[in-house]
């Protein structure tokens with residue numbers, strides 16, 4: 001499990017429905033950017049979700065973003081981009 005000293009969290013008001021995103025720093029640890037417009041519970045869930053990607057090594061896998069996000073991501077993708085439904 002990632003310890004709190006191993007990652008940074010930055011709260012920013014994101015436009016639109018994006019909850020959070022993450023980037024890997026030069027030291028190999030993540031910085032998680034969380035939408036400050038979310039409620040506290042959604043912020044915690046977004047942090048847990050993004051750290052899960054780091055813990056599973058998703059950033060270094062051969063899987064695409066759609067693979068690692070799974071079915072839920074496919075549903076959201078078709079919601080935002082209806083032309084991709086069923087792809």
Ligand SMILES: [Zn+2]
Pocket residue numbers: 049050053068069
């Ligand atoms: Zn994700």
